[in-house]
Amino acid sequence: MKSFRRELFFNIPKRRAFINITPQVEECVRESGIREGLVLVNSMHITSSVFINDDESGLHHDYDVWLEKLAPHEPIRQYKHNDTGEDNADAHLKRQVMGREVVVAITNGKLDFGTWEQIFYGEFDGKRRKRVLVKIVGE
Numbered sequence: 001m002k003s004f005r006r007e008l009f010f011n012i013p014k015r016r017a018f019i020n021i022t023p024q025v026e027e028c029v030r031e032s033g034i035r036e037g038l039v040l041v042n043s044m045h046i047t048s049s050v051f052i053n054d055d056e057s058g059l060h061h062d063y064d065v066w067l068e069k070l071a072p073h074e075p076i077r078q079y080k081h082n083d084t085g086e087d088n089a090d091a092h093l094k095r096q097v098m099g100r101e102v103v104v105a106i107t108n109g110k111l112d113f114g115t116w117e118q119i120f121y122g123e124f125d126g127k128r129r130k131r132v133l134v135k136i137v138g139e
Helices: 022-032 057-070 080-084 089-098
Strands: 002-011 017-020 037-043 048-053 101-107 118-123 129-138
Touching: 002 022, 002 118, 017 057, 022 037, 022 118, 022 129, 037 048, 037 118, 048 089, 048 101, 057 089, 080 089, 089 118
Parallel strands: none
Antiparallel strands: 002 129, 017 118, 037 101, 037 129, 048 118
């Protein structure tokens, strides 16, 4: 069995964003040379997420609105976590809802997706450097 590891780095200038990282993950799969296996893609930060869904701008807008209703950023004082001097309690909650990682099968050297599936990085507390781990195992 072979193993491949790569870190992807992001510095999103806004507080929240959804970035399609499928091309970067596909490049990792190609570079790994693994034809049959699994790829794990996970956020290495507790205020961001990796998830799979459709790359459709209306859906991304709906996610943003829905998440802000579930865990609004303001007023900042509504969260006990923010008493520590932080202002990102909402980002932790949004990450919990959207998830830490995804696992995708690799078949014949390609990501084995369903129709319309893509991999996204979700940022909920941007304006600083963050990283995503891509770990591939297989033959």
